[in-house]
Amino acid sequence: MKRSRLPLIITIGVLVFLYLPIVILVINSFNASRFSTGWQGFSLGWYARLLHEPEIWRAARNSLAIAFGATAVSVIFGTMAAFALHRFARSRLQRFHYGLVYMPLVVPEILMGISLLMAFAAAGVRLGFGTIFLAHVTFCISFVAMTVLARLQDFDFAVIEAAQDLGAGWGTTLRKILLPLITPGILAGALLAFTLSIDDFVITFFVAGPGSTTLPIRIYSMIKYGSPPLINALSTILLAVTFTAVAVSQRISRSKVKL
Amino acid sequence: MKRSTRKKLQEALVSSPSLLWLSLFFLFPTLLVFILALRPANPYGGIGQGWTLQNLRRLTDPSYLEVSWRTLEISLITTVICLLLAVPIGYYLARLSLRWRNLLLMLIIIPFWTNFLIRIFAWKVLLHPEGLIKHLLVFLGLAGPQTSLLYNAGAVVLVSVYTFLPFTILPIYAAADKFDFQLLEAARDLGARRFQAFYRIFLPGIRRGLLTALLFVFIPALGSYVIPDIVGGPGGELIGNKIAQRVFVDRNLPLASAISAVLILSVLAPLIAVLFLQPKGKRPEIL
Numbered sequence: 001m002k003r004s005r006l007p008l009i010i011t012i013g014v015l016v017f018l019y020l021p022i023v024i025l026v027i028n029s030f031n032a033s034r035f036s037t038g039w040q041g042f043s044l045g046w047y048a049r050l051l052h053e054p055e056i057w058r059a060a061r062n063s064l065a066i067a068f069g070a071t072a073v074s075v076i077f078g079t080m081a082a083f084a085l086h087r088f089a090r091s092r093l094q095r096f097h098y099g100l101v102y103m104p105l106v107v108p109e110i111l112m113g114i115s116l117l118m119a120f121a122a123a124g125v126r127l128g129f130g131t132i133f134l135a136h137v138t139f140c141i142s143f144v145a146m147t148v149l150a151r152l153q154d155f156d157f158a159v160i161e162a163a164q165d166l167g168a169g170w171g172t173t174l175r176k177i178l179l180p181l182i183t184p185g186i187l188a189g190a191l192l193a194f195t196l197s198i199d200d201f202v203i204t205f206f207v208a209g210p211g212s213t214t215l216p217i218r219i220y221s222m223i224k225y226g227s228p229p230l231i232n233a234l235s236t237i238l239l240a241v242t243f244t245a246v247a248v249s250q251r252i253s254r255s256k257v258k259l
Numbered sequence: 260m261k262r263s264t265r266k267k268l269q270e271a272l273v274s275s276p277s278l279l280w281l282s283l284f285f286l287f288p289t290l291l292v293f294i295l296a297l298r299p300a301n302p303y304g305g306i307g308q309g310w311t312l313q314n315l316r317r318l319t320d321p322s323y324l325e326v327s328w329r330t331l332e333i334s335l336i337t338t339v340i341c342l343l344l345a346v347p348i349g350y351y352l353a354r355l356s357l358r359w360r361n362l363l364l365m366l367i368i369i370p371f372w373t374n375f376l377i378r379i380f381a382w383k384v385l386l387h388p389e390g391l392i393k394h395l396l397v398f399l400g401l402a403g404p405q406t407s408l409l410y411n412a413g414a415v416v417l418v419s420v421y422t423f424l425p426f427t428i429l430p431i432y433a434a435a436d437k438f439d440f441q442l443l444e445a446a447r448d449l450g451a452r453r454f455q456a457f458y459r460i461f462l463p464g465i466r467r468g469l470l471t472a473l474l475f476v477f478i479p480a481l482g483s484y485v486i487p488d489i490v491g492g493p494g495g496e497l498i499g500n501k502i503a504q505r506v507f508v509d510r511n512l513p514l515a516s517a518i519s520a521v522l523i524l525s526v527l528a529p530l531i532a533v534l535f536l537q538p539k540g541k542r543p544e545i546l
Contacts, residue, residue, distance in 0.1 A: 004453060007351035011363070014344055014424065018370045021381035021421075024391060028384070081277035088270045097274055100281045106474060106530060107289075107523075108482020110499045114506065114519045115288035118295050121512060122306060138284040141277055199374050202484060206506065216376055223380045223489060232384075235377040242372040 029232035070136035078144025113206030127209030144189035151185025304510035314517035334480035349431035410492025434468025
């Protein structure tokens with residue numbers, strides 16, 4: 001039977017569509033011209049200029065600190081949530097719990113941002129890094145819980161009962177059976193939480209106080225008021241960092257499969 | 260202690276951190292938005308005392324109605340375009356060999372490792388009056404030198420499709436992957452034309468994936484704020500921009516709450532509809 005060529009053509013077209021803006025951006029970051037209208041020779045000038053922008057580096061440090069903190073807390077809470085959702089799936093409490101974990105994933109970010117802002121304003125909490133941290137933990141919990149839950153669903157709980165029948169206590173079971181089996185899921189959840197926290201702009205923008213600048217907030221004000229070539233250079237660096245991180249994590253997960 | 264009480268206690272212990280956290284920082288703030296929508300603003304940019312219907316009344320202002328309508332329109336157009344592109348791609352991916360399939364899936368996801376703001380910025384550069392696309396269109400005679408590609412509703416749709424497309428491709432691919440393609444061949448053998456088989460057998464077969472994909476574009480599109488803010492201009496403003504303006508420009512938190520309350524309700528409507536259309540007893544498929 002002859003198949004239609006149309007799906008292939010659309011797929012290729014969409015791939016071009018997806019890559020075009022990013023490729024142009026990377027090329028422009030090496031363009032000597034101030035405006036991205038024409039090629040005026042290869043230059044690393046914009047990268048050099050970036051080194052003299054202390055505010056960008058300060059914002060990057062803030063983003064990293066928040067991401068580490070939010071990941072640590074949300075991984076613990078999210079994993080516990082996934083465990084409860086899986087183990088007691090049929091109970092009424094868990095049905096409510098599931099809805100509560102699921103909703104933050106579908107609600108538009110701006111609504112989460114505005115409602116947190118209202119809560120902080122009503123409670124008289126001063127906006128700053130603290131409120132950003134609380135907001136990030138909130139959306140990260142849901143993503144971690146769903147990632148770990150997906151792992152748990154492939155997990156046979158008879159193994160735990162078997163271990164306990166053979167005399168293992170709760171501590172031993174947790175350490176020797178449960179954790180090793182769900183560690184890949186937890187790591188995947190942690191990686192996702194970290195990336196989302198580093199990347200988040202909308203929610204952060206709403207709950208950030210004056211002076212509490214994260215990297216995405218800095219990038220936003222550069223887009224609005226700053227110099228385009230600098231953003232090109234910064235974006236290319238960020239792109240390189242994410243590619244390396246993903247390649248390394250793929251390597252690690254692949255070598256674990258071999259063991 | 261009885262076994263069932265112990266199990267209950269265990270359940271409460273394991274669920275309580277996330278239950279408490281999400282109630283305090285998600286459920287309660289969301290409900291609060293509805294309450295604050297009924298409060299007056301105070302002159303210091305805070306929330307005043309007493310109750311008022313004035314915020315709700317201001318929502319019927321023609322400018323808000325126009326923006327709400329535009330938001331709905333742009334979200335629908337974006338959703339339709341995303342689905343029209345994602346269905347053939349999901350179909351194509353599901354029929355590829357495993358190696359090519361994984362490679363193409365990676366290629367689709369990789370651009371989304373870049374920051375969201377940077378992707379929008381990249382489009383701003385491309386659509387710029389001196390940018391590549393404008394030059395190309397003028398060269399081909401498809402646009403006059405005065406045509407502006409940026410700062411209009413069209414630019415918002417384009418960048419929204421760019422942003423949300425992978426979130427439609429992935430669930431549709433996941434559903435197509437489980438679809439039994441022999442059904443299509445059977446339909447053809449029984450005399451169905453190619454398009455007929457696709458329309459009557461394949462599309463109903465991936466219904467769950469289609470519904471998930473629909474939610475993943477339509478809902479975030481309704482609440483879109485950064486895309487219209489950067490490429491939309493005044494002609495491309497959406498509800499999200501109105502909320503942000505009330506918060507950051509004239510600091511009227513109660514009015515911002517009232518607009519948000521409307522947005523929450525309009526987001527819940529498609530969500531509930533889709534949950535009802537999902538097969539019974541199954542949790543919605545995500546991630």
